[in-house]
Amino acid sequence: MTDTNTKNTIRHVDIYDSTLRDGAQAEAISFSLDDKLLITEKLDGLGVKYIEGGWPNHTSPKDLNFFREVGKLRLTVSKVTAFGSTRRASNRPEKDPILRTLIDADTEIVTIFGKSWDLHVEEVLRVSLDENIRLIEDSIRFLRAQGRRVFYDAEHFFDGYKARPEYALRTIQAAEEGGAEIIVLCDTNGGSIPEETASICDEVKKRIGIPFGMHCHNDAGMSAANTLIGVMHGASQVQGTINGFGERCGNDNLCTTIPNLMLKLGAECLPEGRLSGLMDISRFVSEIANESHNHRQPYVGESAFAHKGGAHVDGVLKNPRTFEHVDPELVGNQRRFLLSDQSGRATILTKLSSIYRNLDKNGPLVKAVLAELKKKEHDGYQYEAAQGSFEILAARIIEGYKPPFSFEGFRVITDRRDDGSMVSEATIKLSVDGAEEHTAAEGDGPVDALNSALRKALNRFYPSLSEVRLEDYKVRVLDSDEGTAARVRVLIESFDGVDSWGTVGVSENVIDASYIALVDSLSYKLILDMRREKQE
Numbered sequence: 316m317t318d319t320n321t322k323n324t325i326r327h328v329d330i331y332d333s334t335l336r337d338g339a340q341a342e343a344i345s346f347s348l349d350d351k352l353l354i355t356e357k358l359d360g361l362g363v364k365y366i367e368g369g370w371p372n373h374t375s376p377k378d379l380n381f382f383r384e385v386g387k388l389r390l391t392v393s394k395v396t397a398f399g400s401t402r403r404a405s406n407r408p409e410k411d412p413i414l415r416t417l418i419d420a421d422t423e424i425v426t427i428f429g430k431s432w433d434l435h436v437e438e439v440l441r442v443s444l445d446e447n448i449r450l451i452e453d454s455i456r457f458l459r460a461q462g463r464r465v466f467y468d469a470e471h472f473f474d475g476y477k478a479r480p481e482y483a484l485r486t487i488q489a490a491e492e493g494g495a496e497i498i499v500l501c502d503t504n505g506g507s508i509p510e511e512t513a514s515i516c517d518e519v520k521k522r523i524g525i526p527f528g529m530h531c532h533n534d535a536g537m538s539a540a541n542t543l544i545g546v547m548h549g550a551s552q553v554q555g556t557i558n559g560f561g562e563r564c565g566n567d568n569l570c571t572t573i574p575n576l577m578l579k580l581g582a583e584c585l586p587e588g589r590l591s592g593l594m595d596i597s598r599f600v601s602e603i604a605n606e607s608h609n610h611r612q613p614y615v616g617e618s619a620f621a622h623k624g625g626a627h628v629d630g631v632l633k634n635p636r637t638f639e640h641v642d643p644e645l646v647g648n649q650r651r652f653l654l655s656d657q658s659g660r661a662t663i664l665t666k667l668s669s670i671y672r673n674l675d676k677n678g679p680l681v682k683a684v685l686a687e688l689k690k691k692e693h694d695g696y697q698y699e700a701a702q703g704s705f706e707i708l709a710a711r712i713i714e715g716y717k718p719p720f721s722f723e724g725f726r727v728i729t730d731r732r733d734d735g736s737m738v739s740e741a742t743i744k745l746s747v748d749g750a751e752e753h754t755a756a757e758g759d760g761p762v763d764a765l766n767s768a769l770r771k772a773l774n775r776f777y778p779s780l781s782e783v784r785l786e787d788y789k790v791r792v793l794d795s796d797e798g799t800a801a802r803v804r805v806l807i808e809s810f811d812g813v814d815s816w817g818t819v820g821v822s823e824n825v826i827d828a829s830y831i832a833l834v835d836s837l838s839y840k841l842i843l844d845m846r847r848e849k850q851e
């Protein structure tokens with residue numbers, strides 16, 4: 316469908332972000348005033364042209380405050396818009412509270428939505444079809460008379476058009492008549508399919524004299540396709556949200572659509588050089604929304620350029636184009652090679668080549684590392700997020716590495732007291748070069764106590780271990796085969812102020828699995844120290 320003609324005629328598409336309004340309507344997502352201001356600054360950094368600030372109505376003081384505060388930010392690219400609806404049928408425009416608060420928000424641009432679908436006009440608004448036309452036209456005319464630029468969101472336009480095409484077209488013609496600058500065609504229920512979207516856009520183009528834009532929802536998994544085809548059929552503005560946050564299945568995901576438009580259609584959407592900030596803002600908004608970042612989302616998911624299968628890894632090493640549709644760095648992502656049972660010696664070589672310069676892909680050492688890796692994975696280990704443990708495994712085989720201390724035993728006791736409080740105590744026995752150490756420590760929980768005891772015991776031998784902080788601790792119960800006890804896998808993320816590294820432990824006992832991962836974490840810190848010393 317993308318013939319070179321289409322590609323050449325699309326020059327510029329304006330990006331309109333609705334994360335703060337439609338995005339905030341997603342289940343389990345809510346943004347504080349500070350969150351909204353932080354996201355606004357990030358969106359300006361990315362270079363989107365318009366940011367929908369929300370509803371400035373008085374029942375939602377957070378949003379009205381936002382319009383006061385946002386004026387203090389020095390935005391360089393983006394313009395913030397206020398969002399609302401057409402007036403109520405019972406009010407004259409100048410007396411309508413919704414329109415009044417839109418003026419109070421004091422923005423250059425106001426976006427209002429109105430009804431295009433007769434079903435909504437008659438059953439939800441409960442006004443006549445003609446009355447609805449008047450609401451649209453005079454609401455816009457009023458806002459224009461107050462000096463505002465007006466974007467008109469034609470809610471349910473595609474469904475309305477399918478039900479009653481002439482009426483749907485009359486609603487947007489009324490918006491044009493009232494003075495709207497652009498008509499945004501909304502697939503509000505997200506159920507359209509690209510072919511009908513395309514032909515409806517073609518019809519709209521013939522019937523209005525102003526530009527049109529797209530606002531698609533993803534209920535049929537087709538918002539990206541509908542948005543793209545809308546642009547190929549003439550849309551010059553695209554509305555969506557970061558990470559696709561929004562009602563139900565979400566809005567169109569700008570983190571997919573922006574690169575689609577720029578890299579597939581050659582459209583200009585962001586200022587020069589900003590596209591590589593996309594992954595960063597995607598993760599930032601997930602973080603602020605307190606949602607785990609979707610690893611599998613196109614372009615900006617952590618897995619979007621992660622290669623696992625042996626043949627895939629081999630192909631990408633020969634030429635990345637074999638299994639990558641675009642260069643990951645264009646959107647700020649990076650290529651990753653995953654360690655796994657399926658991956659071959661090529662991955663191992665890539666993972667270790669910076670440490671061991673002369674490893675031979677076909678030599679016995681690489682084969683032995685792969686065999687050990689497969690054995691451990693069979694036991695439930697996973698090294699994709701545990702580079703520290705993987706390097707220790709490889710070092711044992713390649714250079715006969717031994718841990719810096721020998722372990723003699725530990726014991727952990729947890730007490731629940733009268734007042735309901737819990738205290739754990741761990742004692743640990745180990746030796747370093749023949750010198751024995753026996754220590755005890757308390758902690759909030761058994762793993763915390765064990766961690767403290769282990770560090771206390773090792774501290775006089777290796778003071779640099781005090782720099783290590785545990786950043787993350789994850790436990791996963793592994794499926795058990797019939798007849799065996801379930802095993803748990805513990806993943807620990809550590810950081811020493813310079814580097815961070817992951818380690819892993821597997822056992823039938825969660826404390827033991829934690830202990831294995833902790834020992835790897837501290838051992839890897841000492842390996843890192845040694846490497847840094849060598850470099851100096």
Ligand SMILES: [Zn+2]
Pocket residue numbers: 337503530532566
């Ligand atoms: Zn919407």
